[in-house]
Amino acid sequence: MCARKTFYIFVAATDGEQFCAVRQDQPIPAIIDGVRWMYVGCIDTARDKPYGFDADAAHAAMRRGGVYLYRRELMFRRANFLLEAA
Structure with missing residues (x-):
């Protein structure tokens, strides 16, 4: 059940204030390609x-x-x- 609370976080390469989150138990969508969206960490x-x-x-x-x-x-x-917000 822990995976339902954990999200991978990605930041847009062109906009450091735009983020995308994907739940850990879900597949990473094709739009997260490592070029336009880059992994920055995960949150619980x-x-x-x-x-x-x-x-x-x-x-x-x-x-x-x-x-x-x-x-x-x-x-x-x-x-x-x-x-800046923490």
């Missing part, structure tokens, strides 16, 4: 809460299409000072 939704990742939406996306796309963007912006 039982303990990891990365910014921009919605576990419920990710599981629903797995049922519909096999991938979950999400963005991680700057959360705060002040004059000449940026705080």
